[in-house]
Amino acid sequence: MALFCQRCGTGLPPGARFCSSCGEVVSAAPFISGSPLFRPIVGRKIAGVCIGLAQTYGWDVSLVRILAVIGFFFSGGLVAVAYLACWVGIPEETMPLP
Ligand SMILES: [Zn+2]
Structure with missing residues (x-):
């Protein structure tokens, strides 16, 4: 799928985040653009979900x-379930080999 800058129209490679x-x-949807969510x-404090999303x-x-x-405490468990889903669904950062 071709990607174009919305401001100047320059053609960009797939997965580009900046013109x-x-x-x-370029993209407001990191999942679609292939941004590495990890x-x-x-x-990290617990599973690294919060910092991963924040970054x-x-x-x-x-x-x-x-x-x-x-x-x-206030979502009736919704956030807890979402957190666990992220914990399972988001891959752990792989450390570069020395
Ligand atoms: Zn541009």
């Missing part, structure tokens, strides 16, 4: 954690 011509953020090993979407990791904790 090589003007720097515009659970980092460094900086992928550019969110503040502290805010994500606060919302997750609040959600645990």
